Amino acid sequence: MPDVILVPHRDVTTEPRLVRGLLVGVVLLLIGILLFAPLAAVFASALSEGLRASLESLTLPEVRSAIRLTLMVAAIVVPLNAVLGIAAAWAIAKFDFRGKAVLITLIDLPFSVSPVVAGLSLVLLAGAQSSLGAWFAAHDIRIVFALPAIVLATLFVTFPFVARELIPIMIEQGRAEEEAALTLGASGWRTFRTVTLPNIRWALLYGVLLCNARAMGEFGAVAVVSGKIRGETTTMPIMVEMLYNEYLSVAAFSLAGVLALLALVTLTLKSLLEWRHADVLAATRRH
Amino acid sequence: MNIDIDCLEKRFGADRALHPVSLSIPSGALVALLGPSGSGKTTLLRILGGLEFPTAGRVRFDGCDATGLSVQERRAGFVFQHYALFRHMTVFENVAYGLRAMPRKTRPGAAEIDRRVTRLLDLIRLPDIGRRYPGQLSGGQRQRVALARALAIDPRMLLLDEPFGALDAQVRKELRRGLREIHDSTGLTTVFVTHDQEEAMELADLVVVMSMGRIEQVAPPSEIRAKPASDFVRQFTAA
Numbered sequence: 100m101p102d103v104i105l106v107p108h109r110d111v112t113t114e115p116r117l118v119r120g121l122l123v124g125v126v127l128l129l130i131g132i133l134l135f136a137p138l139a140a141v142f143a144s145a146l147s148e149g150l151r152a153s154l155e156s157l158t159l160p161e162v163r164s165a166i167r168l169t170l171m172v173a174a175i176v177v178p179l180n181a182v183l184g185i186a187a188a189w190a191i192a193k194f195d196f197r198g199k200a201v202l203i204t205l206i207d208l209p210f211s212v213s214p215v216v217a218g219l220s221l222v223l224l225a226g227a228q229s230s231l232g233a234w235f236a237a238h239d240i241r242i243v244f245a246l247p248a249i250v251l252a253t254l255f256v257t258f259p260f261v262a263r264e265l266i267p268i269m270i271e272q273g274r275a276e277e278e279a280a281l282t283l284g285a286s287g288w289r290t291f292r293t294v295t296l297p298n299i300r301w302a303l304l305y306g307v308l309l310c311n312a313r314a315m316g317e318f319g320a321v322a323v324v325s326g327k328i329r330g331e332t333t334t335m336p337i338m339v340e341m342l343y344n345e346y347l348s349v350a351a352f353s354l355a356g357v358l359a360l361l362a363l364v365t366l367t368l369k370s371l372l373e374w375r376h377a378d379v380l381a382a383t384r385r386h
Numbered sequence: 387m388n389i390d391i392d393c394l395e396k397r398f399g400a401d402r403a404l405h406p407v408s409l410s411i412p413s414g415a416l417v418a419l420l421g422p423s424g425s426g427k428t429t430l431l432r433i434l435g436g437l438e439f440p441t442a443g444r445v446r447f448d449g450c451d452a453t454g455l456s457v458q459e460r461r462a463g464f465v466f467q468h469y470a471l472f473r474h475m476t477v478f479e480n481v482a483y484g485l486r487a488m489p490r491k492t493r494p495g496a497a498e499i500d501r502r503v504t505r506l507l508d509l510i511r512l513p514d515i516g517r518r519y520p521g522q523l524s525g526g527q528r529q530r531v532a533l534a535r536a537l538a539i540d541p542r543m544l545l546l547d548e549p550f551g552a553l554d555a556q557v558r559k560e561l562r563r564g565l566r567e568i569h570d571s572t573g574l575t576t577v578f579v580t581h582d583q584e585e586a587m588e589l590a591d592l593v594v595v596m597s598m599g600r601i602e603q604v605a606p607p608s609e610i611r612a613k614p615a616s617d618f619v620r621q622f623t624a625a
Binding site for chain 2: 275276278279280281282283284285286289293294297298
């Protein structure tokens with residue numbers, strides 16, 4: 100009887116142990132330096148004089164108004180950009196029309212233009228020197244250095260997030276499922292609600308979370324259009340900068356910590372949702 | 387229901403997908419639209435289903451003008467090329483979709499929907515898959531679910547776009563028989579698109595051979611073989 104020659108199990112796509120260890124190590128190190136260390140530093144500085152000092156600094160009236168303003172801006176901008184993003188992605192993915200390439204490029208514009216430039220152009224358009232601004236001033240409507248300009252600037256800067264997430268997935272999914280719903284007698288709105296929206300919900304959620312994070316964190320464009328009126332048009336990031344410049348480092352880092360916590364909460368929320376719906380996700384992705 | 391197609395034309399910009407074509411489909415027939423890709427067969431099927439609208443010409447259902455009818459008003463059971471099952475819904479919900487989408491007045495109750503979906507799943511011989519998702523089914527099962535979903539709305543006709551295109555040979559033979567049985571038991575006027583001449587010849591009562599947006603011949607399979615109307619028909623059906 101011939102000897103059985105045992106061949107050790109090999110996997111073509113697996114690298115030697117040393118290479119694997121090295122790659123994983125490098126990634127962990129980079130994450131540590133680039134992500135974890137700064138975050139830890141923020142919280143360490145915030146708590147350098149104890150939790151009580153940190154929490155007290157958050158009760159300052161201008162700090163509280165900054166938190167309120169940021170939450171309000173996000174609450175206006177995120178739903179608007181979710182709707183606008185869905186509309187833009189829908190138009191691009193499901194229809195053929197002239198100027199489609201131009202529209203795709205325009206959607207990316209906010210990513211390629213510096214937020215400061217975006218802010219400045221808004222000031223030029225709606226500021227007191229322009230005819231539009233003069234008309235608003237005559238009707239006692241404040242745009243620049245007030246909430247409307249902050250909302251508009253944030254809207255501009257965060258516009259691409261939802262649309263960018265949705266366009267590739269909507270193109271990939273094509274029109275067939277929507278057409279099937281229509282042939283089964285569903286109205287356009289019902290088709291959108293029961294077929295289109297459920298198919299894009301995870302991409303939409305991800306886009307909304309990114310949009311929200313950026314809407315709360317936007318600095319450049321808001322700094323230009325808000326006029327930085329203390330306690331009135333200062334959002335959280337701008338308040339952080341002001342406090343830091345005034346050597347109120349506990350207050351500055353505490354507020355920065357709140358901003359970071361808000362981001363962490365949204366990410367946790369997303370992971371939680373994905374974990375809870377893991378079975379449905381797996382079943383629908385295989386299709 | 388019989389279908390009359392009268393000088394139907396479809397242009398996409400400068401391209402003509404359909405030259406004016408005319409065709410009469412008798413009630414209860416099982417018809418194959420046969421032709422190579424780009425012959426206009428899918429465009430014709432989509433016009434019948436209300437998913438495209440003709441540039442010129444008329445479509446009549448039982449003698450009544452249906453050219454302007456919306457896709458929902460046509461009540462055509464449509465089976466798509468890759469089935470287009472709703473991937474986020476269970477098989478049961480897929481089949482029930484058309485029933486739930488009915489206007490409130492005519493919409494059946496929950497128990498009645500349950501009964502009708504169960505009956506349809508029995509009809510396609512897959513009684514136990516109601517709770518699965520489309521991603522968990524084989525190609526042949528998906529095709530049958532798509533058929534059940536299309537039948538759920540009690541359609542006036544059945545339109546199928548390459549219904550066997552994505553399946554392997556064994557399953558294909560089996561499902562051909564399945565479609566024939568469903569056609570015979572429902573008596574629905576059925577039109578299917580195919581580029582496979584063997585499939586058309588074996589399954590259809592009437593074969594419509596198309597090429598470059600024109601109808602080359604309309605005849606029963608035996609006649610197409612015996613008396614091809616043009617060189618194209620001879621060559622295409624000999625292949």
